[in-house]
Ligand SMILES: Cc1cc2nc3c(=O)[nH]c(=O)nc-3n(C[C@H](O)[C@H](O)[C@H](O)COP(=O)(O)OP(=O)(O)OC[C@H]3O[C@@H](n4cnc5c(N)ncnc54)[C@H](O)[C@@H]3O)c2cc1C
C-alpha cells in the first residue's frame with residue numbers, strides 16, 4: 001500500500017498552519033543570523049524557528065550568555081547575535097525543539113547541530129539521511145559529533161551538510177531503520 | 179446526581195468513628211500536589227487522596243519537556259516535575275502533618291462535610307474535613323464514528339498510559355485524530371517508541387496545538403491533514419484501517435483509505451466535576467474551558483464555602499497554571515482557618531495571580547481568558 005504522504009498534494013503538505021515553515025515567505029517570523037557574522041563565527045550561531053506567541057521561555061533562561069530574550073514570557077524569542085557562542089545549550093533545552101545551531105565556517109560544507117530524541121542514536125562517522133521540514137530526505141550527511149549538553153536525554157547531533165542546505169535540513173534519520 | 183440526604187439517612191446508620199482532617203485534597207496531580215505543599219508550609223494538616231497507584235496525575239505520563247515559565251519548572255520533563263513535587267512532600271509525611279491515601283477515590287460528598295472514600299482493596303470509609311480542595315483533573319472526550327468501539331482505538335491519554343507508564347508499544351501504525359497539543363505530543367511519543375504515525379487529522383483549518391509541537395512531528399514526515407476527520411474505522415476483531423474524509427461545506431467527503439492497527443482520539447478534555455456536582459456547587463457551561471465548570475472567586479473558592487477547586491477540574495488549562503491555582507486555593511483555606519492573616523493571604527494571592535496573568539498573556543490563552551470572565555465571581559458575605 002502506498003504511503004499516505006505520497007497521495008497528498010504537495011501544496012497541502014507545506015502549510016504554515018500544519019507546522020511547516022516556508023523558508024521563503026516565513027523568514028521574518030524566525031531568528032536567522034546576519035550573513036556576514038554567520039560566515040565568520042566558529043562553532044556557529046543559533047537559528048530559532050518559534051514563530052507563535054506561546055507562554056514559554058527555557059531558551060531564554062538556559063542561554064549562558066544572555067543572547068536570547070523572551071520578554072514578556074509570551075513574546076517570540078529575540079536573539080542578540082553578538083552574544084551567541086553557538087554552545088547548543090538552548091538546542092537541548094527548548095521543549096519545542098525549535099533551536100538549531102548552524103556553523104558555516106568550514107570551506108566546503110556546513111554543520112547543522114540539531115536536537116534529537118529518537119532511537120537509534122547515530123554514531124560519530126555514520127552517514128544518515130538529512131530530512132527537510134516535511135520529513136523528506138534531501139541529502140545524506142555524516143555525523144561529526146553527538147553531544148548531550150544538558151544531560152537530560154536530548155542529544156544534539158552535529159551533521160555535515162553541503163553548502164546551501166543549512167536552512168533546509170531540520171532532522172536526521174538513521175539509515176536502515178524503518 | 180445530587181446527594182441531599184445524609185449518610186445516616188441513606189445507609190440507615192451513622193459512621194461510628196469518622197476520621198477528621200483539616201484539609202482534604204482530592205486528586206494528586208500537579209494542582210493537588212502543589213496545593214498540599216502550600217498548605218503544609220502554612221502549617222495545616224492535610225489528607226491527600228488519589229485514585230491512581232501513584233501521585234502525579236497527568237504528569238507521570240509526560241515524557242516531554244514542559245512549556246511554560248522556568249519558574250513553573252518549564253524545560254523539565256513532566257514526570258520529573260511530579261518527582262520533584264513528591265520529594266518536597268516527603269518530610270511532611272514523616273512529621274505526621276500529611277497523610278496520603280493512594281488507590282483511593284473520593285466517591286461521594288454529603289451535606290455535613292462528609293466525604294466517602296473508596297479504596298482499591300474494597301474498603302470504604304468516610305472522612306470529615308474542615309475544608310476540601312477538588313483537584314480531580316479532566317477526562318478525555320470520545321468521538322462518535324462507525325466502529326469506534328473496535329479494540330485498537332484509544333483516547334490519546336490511554337496510549338500515553340500504555341507507553342509511558344507501562345512500557346507497552348501500543349501498535350505498529352497509528353492514525354491520530356485531533357491536532358491539539360495532546361494529539362501532537364502523543365504522535366511524537368509514538369514516533370519515539372518506533373511506531374509509524376501515518377497522519378494526524380484536524381477538523382479545523384489550522385492546528386489547535388502549538389506550532390512548534392506540530393513542526394516536531396512534521397519534520398519526521400508525519401502529515402497533518404487540516405479540515406479532515408475520520409469517517410469510519412475498518413476491521414472485524416480489531417482495527418485494521420480507517421477511512422479519512424475531507425470536511426467540505428457540503429459535508430464529509432471520503433478521500434483516503436489507510437491501513438492502521440491503532441487509532442488515537444484526542445479531541446479535547448472535559449473537566450471531572452462529579453464531586454462538585456454532588457456537593458451542589460454552582461456550575462456553568464463554558465465551551466472555552468471544556469464543559470461544565472464551577473463558578474469560583476479569585477481565591478478558587480466555590481459557592482459551597484468549604485469547597486475550593488484547582489487545576490483542570492476548574493477548567494482545562496496547563497500544569498503550570500494548575501500548580502498556581504492549587505497554591506492560591508490552599509492560601510485561601512489557610513486564611514479561612516486562621517493560619518495566616520488577611521493581609522498575608524492577600525499579598526500571597528496577589529503575587530500568585532500576577533504569575534497566572536503572566537502565563538495567560540499569550541494569544542494562545544485568549545480562550546482561557548474569555549472563559550474566566552464567565553466564571554469568576556465574588557461571593558457575597
Ligand atoms: C499530552 C499532554 C501534554 C501536556 N503538556 C503540557 C505542557 O507542556 N505544559 C503544561 O503546563 N501542561 C501540559 N499538559 C497539561 C497538564 O498535564 C494538565 O493541565 C495538568 O496535569 C492538570 O493538573 P491537575 O492536577 O488539575 O489534573 P491531573 O493531572 O489530571 O490530576 C488529577 C488527579 O486526580 C485524580 N482523581 C480524579 N478524580 C479523583 C477522585 N474522585 N478521587 C481521588 N482522586 C481522583 C486522578 O487520578 C489524577 O491523578 C499536558 C497534558 C497532556 C495530556
Ligand code: SF4
Pocket residue numbers: 045046062063064065066067068083084085086087088089090091101
Ligand atoms: S547557542 Fe548557546 S549562546 Fe547561542 S543562543 Fe543558544 S544557548 Fe545562547
Ligand code: SF4
Pocket residue numbers: 048050056057058059060070077093094095096097098099390
Ligand atoms: S524554549 Fe523553544 S519553544 Fe520555548 S519560546 Fe524558546 S524557542 Fe520557543
